[in-house]
Amino acid sequence: MIKRSGRRRGSPDTRESILEAARRLFADKGFDATTVRAIASEAGVDPAMIHHYFGTKEELFRESLSIPFDPTTEIPKIVAEGLEHAGENLIRMFVRVWDSPLGGAGAALIRSAMSNEWTTRLLREFITTQIMRKVVIELKIDPAEAPLRASLVASQLAGLAVMRYIIKLEPLASLPVDDLIKAVGPNVQRYITGSLDAAA
Amino acid sequence: MIKRSGRRRGSPDTRESILEAARRLFADKGFDATTVRAIASEAGVDPAMIHHYFGTKEELFRESLSIPFDPTTEIPKIVAEGLEHAGENLIRMFVRVWDSPLGGAGAALIRSAMSNEWTTRLLREFITTQIMRKVVIELKIDPAEAPLRASLVASQLAGLAVMRYIIKLEPLASLPVDDLIKAVGPNVQRYITGSLDAAA
Numbered sequence: 001m002i003k004r005s006g007r008r009r010g011s012p013d014t015r016e017s018i019l020e021a022a023r024r025l026f027a028d029k030g031f032d033a034t035t036v037r038a039i040a041s042e043a044g045v046d047p048a049m050i051h052h053y054f055g056t057k058e059e060l061f062r063e064s065l066s067i068p069f070d071p072t073t074e075i076p077k078i079v080a081e082g083l084e085h086a087g088e089n090l091i092r093m094f095v096r097v098w099d100s101p102l103g104g105a106g107a108a109l110i111r112s113a114m115s116n117e118w119t120t121r122l123l124r125e126f127i128t129t130q131i132m133r134k135v136v137i138e139l140k141i142d143p144a145e146a147p148l149r150a151s152l153v154a155s156q157l158a159g160l161a162v163m164r165y166i167i168k169l170e171p172l173a174s175l176p177v178d179d180l181i182k183a184v185g186p187n188v189q190r191y192i193t194g195s196l197d198a199a200a
Numbered sequence: 201m202i203k204r205s206g207r208r209r210g211s212p213d214t215r216e217s218i219l220e221a222a223r224r225l226f227a228d229k230g231f232d233a234t235t236v237r238a239i240a241s242e243a244g245v246d247p248a249m250i251h252h253y254f255g256t257k258e259e260l261f262r263e264s265l266s267i268p269f270d271p272t273t274e275i276p277k278i279v280a281e282g283l284e285h286a287g288e289n290l291i292r293m294f295v296r297v298w299d300s301p302l303g304g305a306g307a308a309l310i311r312s313a314m315s316n317e318w319t320t321r322l323l324r325e326f327i328t329t330q331i332m333r334k335v336v337i338e339l340k341i342d343p344a345e346a347p348l349r350a351s352l353v354a355s356q357l358a359g360l361a362v363m364r365y366i367i368k369l370e371p372l373a374s375l376p377v378d379d380l381i382k383a384v385g386p387n388v389q390r391y392i393t394g395s396l397d398a399a400a
Binding site: 110111113114115120123124127128147148151152154155156157158159160162163164166167168169170171172175179182183184186187190191196197 | 310311313314315320323324327328347348351352354355356357358359360362363364366367368369370371372375379382383384386387390391396397
């Protein structure tokens, strides 16, 4: 705490300095190789300040991308009623987040990831380390298959976000949530538990 | 031809003026309500000049969005081997376009549609009038269901473009085309011909 200046302590700049340093390092070195200490050093603050503002390294990563949900608590809910309901529950949760005020943050993140190479890297790293890993653990699917399954699910969810919430293509954009679950849920379910080798 | 100035005739500006006028009108009034005559008037050129540079109104629309394929010729190919192979063939065609140099134009279009409201409108109008209508005719699916089916297919294809070609999420980004067809083809096939009412 000695090296920090009085000005930085609790100043609004501090939080933004930490977030900027975190974005740079997570995008550049990846989540695993980036330590809280390195972020603190890059931001010119004490590591304790990072814990004070953001909690864990995972929470800081989420905050640096403005991810509007916590994978640690949300992913277990997807399989709470059994793996065979995971597709359905995932779409229900997805729509709940996107139809809420948090959807704006999601759209902003996707827009940014489309046009900014650093955000692209950050988002890719986030999906890989914060979502896919937890999916492997929580959904108890074969670790050898899990990355492909998770990236296929990600493709359907990203496309749903783009077409329903950003491009607003009808009738998908106005489809009631229960119809959306019936239409898209089984496809997501197949990516999670179905055979991916079956010919069309 | 009398009213045009000599400078505009065949000048590189003419082509761009026509494209700009077309983008404005297609986005503002939609494809159906926009006439070649109105575009010509907006661009300050003779309608014959538009036909000379771009051919039909449909071709001009495609060109105004730099769409790297012609739905009129490509959509029939999807069902050339029967409707039951449509999912598989669609993914094969999709990958062929995106893996080619044309993929860059596709990525640029998606990026632009994410961040620019006018491009969003143009792309939505393009999908609705140039793709969905032809899908209804060529795929001979129930016209009452076709818009939902087509928008669901669009969601999966958009997500595939985003995750495989823009975010480059692994292992999806490097998945060989035959594996991709096996993984994604059946999901697209369900959107085209399957029951969308089935619970997960």
